[in-house]
Amino acid sequence: MKRALVTGGSGAIGGAICRALAADRHEVYVHANRSLDKAEALVAELRAAGHVAHAVAFDVTDPDAVDAALASILADGSIQILVNNAGITDDAVLPGMKRAQWTSVIDVALNGFFNVTQPLLLPMMATRWGRIVNVTSVAGLVGNRGQGNYAAAKAGLHGVTKSLAIEVASRGITVNAVAPGIIESDMSAAVFDRAAIERLVPMKRAGKPEDVAAMIRFLVSEAAGYVSGQVISVNGAMV
Secondary structure, eight states, rough: OOOOEEETTTTTHHHHHHHHHTTTOEEEEESSSSEEEEEEEHHHHEEEETTTTEEEOOOOOOOHHHHHHHHHHHTOOOEEEEOOOOOOOOOOOOOOOOHHHHHHIEEEEEHHHHHHHHHHHHHHHTOOOOEEEEEETTTTOOTTBBBBBHHHHHHHHHHHHHHHHHHHHGGGGEEEEEOOSSSHHHHHHOOOHHHHHHHOOOOOSOOOOOHHHHHHHHSGGGGGTTTOSSSSSSSTTOO
């Protein structure tokens, strides 16, 4: 059993990831920011199924809050599986985008990545085994109208994924990114209607959160120990 932290674990994709990791008998920390009730409900579900799970709440953009939460978690041992799944959208075409829209999306994705990941690295490296997966987006690979901020944030995660993979490879730690396409969730439903999905996705359907979770389940397994520094898209043949 490894100890796993999933940021944004209370959402649709995050919840599927937590369930997949728990099914592999990992101890799972389900993170939320404003939706602690959802994280606690998922933890109750996992515990009822015999799994070990905990709910944690903090704002990934607040370094002090992150440090305090992680210190509490690390007091019981290192985190060896980290899934950086927290993210937000705030769409507008760039000519009409407000500065706050740009900075908030970048802050959650990139600064949030650093705030959570950096304090966990040395404890993880000391165990000489680790798995880090950054959940990004196909938008970070090909762009998307009205999502310049989101695409930039996710593309930035692709860059740091590759750099960090090189830095920690000798310590038995892999670092990869999973870039979902259109996945069934409240977030995607607000952006893509049925006609748009059929136009954009060769498979003519949105993916399921479990499709993303299955890829992450593989990447954090022993079987994926030689896979690192990769950006793998789960997108129904969009690209």
